[in-house]
Amino acid sequence: MSSIIVPPIKSQGIKTKLIPWINDLVLSSGITLDSQWIEPFFGTGVVGFNSPIRGNHIVGDTNPHIINFYRAVQNNEVTTFTMRAYLEQESRLLANSENDGYAHFRKVRDRFNKQYSPYDFIFLSRAGFNGMMRFNRNGQWNVPFCKKPNRFSPAYITKICNQIDNVARVVRGKQWHFSNTSFVETIQQAQPNDIIYCDPPYWGRYVDYYNGWTEQNEHQLYEALLNTKAKFILSTWHHNDYRKNEMINRYWGHFNITTRDHFYHNGGKIENRHSVIEALVFNFDPSEKHSVLQEKQLNIFD
Numbered sequence: 001m002s003s004i005i006v007p008p009i010k011s012q013g014i015k016t017k018l019i020p021w022i023n024d025l026v027l028s029s030g031i032t033l034d035s036q037w038i039e040p041f042f043g044t045g046v047v048g049f050n051s052p053i054r055g056n057h058i059v060g061d062t063n064p065h066i067i068n069f070y071r072a073v074q075n076n077e078v079t080t081f082t083m084r085a086y087l088e089q090e091s092r093l094l095a096n097s098e099n100d101g102y103a104h105f106r107k108v109r110d111r112f113n114k115q116y117s118p119y120d121f122i123f124l125s126r127a128g129f130n131g132m133m134r135f136n137r138n139g140q141w142n143v144p145f146c147k148k149p150n151r152f153s154p155a156y157i158t159k160i161c162n163q164i165d166n167v168a169r170v171v172r173g174k175q176w177h178f179s180n181t182s183f184v185e186t187i188q189q190a191q192p193n194d195i196i197y198c199d200p201p202y203w204g205r206y207v208d209y210y211n212g213w214t215e216q217n218e219h220q221l222y223e224a225l226l227n228t229k230a231k232f233i234l235s236t237w238h239h240n241d242y243r244k245n246e247m248i249n250r251y252w253g254h255f256n257i258t259t260r261d262h263f264y265h266n267g268g269k270i271e272n273r274h275s276v277i278e279a280l281v282f283n284f285d286p287s288e289k290h291s292v293l294q295e296k297q298l299n300i301f302d
């Protein structure tokens with residue numbers, strides 16, 4: 001049984017359930033565990049925080065709020081104590097605010113869109129609809145409030161603080177470098193014995209301000225990965241019930257590919273589960289002596 005560190009930031013498309021599959025491939029790549037981990041599309045960070053690699057971690061994302069938040073955790077600016085005090089106060093304000101909390105949610109959202117505090121970032125990430133992270137074309141937080149009685153209950157606050165604590169244990173005082181840069185710059189830092197894990201916005205799928213992704217971006221990523229001397233693993237989608245990802249034939253079919261079925265959830269209802277064939281594209285010959293972890297063995301450490 002292996003435990004998964006679940007990060008405090010939520011996002012649709014988070015790769016939590018695919019971690020055993022990804023880690024299995026990482027372990028089969030032949031790199032040593034003290035190699036560098038390079039992750040240019042960090043997102044919630046769930047893959048990097050759970051990677052078996054123990055060397056330097058060089059991670060980037062063009063979304064500055066993600067990078068600011070994790071830097072603040074790393075340098076002790078955001079701690080479980082400061083976050084608990086903040087959430088307890090906001091929880092009281094939310095409970096006493098008009099329109100079932102909506103008035104206070106709007107206040108926090110407007111404040112975040114001016115000041116970009118890492119605390120308000122977590123508040124919005126956890127009070128919005130379906131744990132979505134979405135920014136409008138002006139880069140402003142754009143997810144509706146998800147009304148729920150006692151939205152930030154003591155148990156929920158503890159859960160968020162524990163998640164921060166778990167991440168802090170991984171990054172504090174360790175060789176983790178967070179940068180608000182585009183993927184080309186992050187990939188350029190890779191050395192021959194490093195492993196790069198890429199999870200770009202999926203071409204032809206959902207787009208918001210920080211997740212615009214064009215064919216030109218896909219081409220640039222292909223060039224960067226074709227030319228790297230490091231090992232790489234790229235997550236992408238292969239096909240769904242309706243169509244194929246054209247980028248597989250155009251670019252990724254030049255490398256090795258492994259696929260598996262995956263369900264994305266948009267809300268709790270069964271009819272909102274979308275089955276997608278996920279792909280991992282990679283540039284090495286996997287060794288056979290890696291452990292095979294199954295999804296059912298997962299203990300999500302939430």
Ligand SMILES: C[S@@+](CC[C@H](N)C(=O)[O-])C[C@H]1O[C@@H](n2cnc3c(N)ncnc32)[C@H](O)[C@@H]1O
Pocket residue numbers: 011013014015016040041042043044045046047060061062063181182183184199200201202210211212
């Ligand atoms: C699919 S998400 C990564 C999800 C992550 N693996 C997880 O499980 O949470 C893609 C991320 O890439 C970032 N991104 C989009 N365009 C980028 C670019 N040009 N360079 C670097 N990061 C980018 C987005 O902000 C987003 O956080």
